Amino acid sequence: MSKSITAKDLNVYYGDFMAVEGVNIEIAARSVTAFIGPSGCGKTTFLRTLNRMHEVLPGARVEGELLLDEDNIYGAGVDPVTVRAMVGMVFQRPNPFPTMSIRDNVLAGYKLNGARLSRSQADDIAEKALRGANLWNEVKDRLDKPGSGLSGGQQQRLCIARTVAVEPDVILMDEPCSALDPISTLAIEDLIAELKEKYTVVIVTHNMQQAARVSEKTAFFNIAGTGKPGKMIEYDETSVIFNNPSNEQTERYVSGKFG
Numbered sequence: 001m002s003k004s005i006t007a008k009d010l011n012v013y014y015g016d017f018m019a020v021e022g023v024n025i026e027i028a029a030r031s032v033t034a035f036i037g038p039s040g041c042g043k044t045t046f047l048r049t050l051n052r053m054h055e056v057l058p059g060a061r062v063e064g065e066l067l068l069d070e071d072n073i074y075g076a077g078v079d080p081v082t083v084r085a086m087v088g089m090v091f092q093r094p095n096p097f098p099t100m101s102i103r104d105n106v107l108a109g110y111k112l113n114g115a116r117l118s119r120s121q122a123d124d125i126a127e128k129a130l131r132g133a134n135l136w137n138e139v140k141d142r143l144d145k146p147g148s149g150l151s152g153g154q155q156q157r158l159c160i161a162r163t164v165a166v167e168p169d170v171i172l173m174d175e176p177c178s179a180l181d182p183i184s185t186l187a188i189e190d191l192i193a194e195l196k197e198k199y200t201v202v203i204v205t206h207n208m209q210q211a212a213r214v215s216e217k218t219a220f221f222n223i224a225g226t227g228k229p230g231k232m233i234e235y236d237e238t239s240v241i242f243n244n245p246s247n248e249q250t251e252r253y254v255s256g257k258f259g
């Protein structure tokens with residue numbers, strides 16, 4: 001399954017501070033969208049609203065609507081835990097559970113939900129997810145060894161396997177390669193290209209070449225100054241954003257004149 005994402009007039013606050021203002025965006029199912037922009041413009045903050053992670057901080061809140069297909073994830077009675085099962089997230093630093101085996105890391109989502117799986121069901125889920133994360137061949141002979149014994153790039157693919165194991169509709173990635181070497185980065189970028197066959201992928205990246213390589217659409221965010229809210233300035237096909245943007249701020253950013 002894969003779902004579209006639509007934000008309507010979304011404002012995001014930390015207490016009284018409005019960190020992101022007035023985002024309107026439509027992200028197609030089965031696509032890769034990159035969020036770019038200078039530090040502090042609200043990319044991560046906005047990304048974390050897409051699976052209701054933002055509100056885990058005290059005082060953090062959201063105004064506006066956020067639809068997964070037709071359903072407002074901020075609607076009355078919607079359980080954030082259900083939303084987070086549909087919208088998985090991969091973080092900047094690989095964060096496998098260090099003492100858990102590779103296999104149990106992949107199955108962690110099921111264990112947290114209290115699902116009862118037979119040994120063969122669990123084996124099938126683990127293998128499928130590890131294959132889906134392009135990690136199976138590297139770990140199939142050591143599934144019972146701790147996840148922390150893998151390289152950084154392998155650990156990040158393990159985290160992606162953990163995310164895809166529960167079959168989400170959307171995968172959010174917050175600078176997933178920033179702690180990785182170039183070879184591991186390429187492995188993750190290849191994987192992102194495969195993931196979009198099944199999932200809607202949204203990635204925050206500081207690396208403009210990466211945005212250009214992996215995404216079909218790009219949203220450029222900017223901030224007018226300290227204490228001001230970040231805004232989405234332009235959203236278009238990635239090739240347009242990088243080669244022929246409409247907005248002067250976008251043009252200045254992608255040509256390296258600031259940020």
Ligand SMILES: Nc1ncnc2c1ncn2[C@@H]1O[C@H](COP(=O)(O)OP(=O)(O)OP(=O)(O)O)[C@@H](O)[C@H]1O
Pocket residue numbers: 014017019037038039040041042043044045046057227230
């Ligand atoms: N936990 C928090 N409490 C209060 N303000 C926060 C918090 N996290 C972020 N902010 C503020 O929200 C604004 C947007 O930050 P955010 O981290 O989303 O930007 P970003 O574009 O992802 O930046 P970077 O590229 O540096 O990661 C900034 O002004 C930041 O200081």
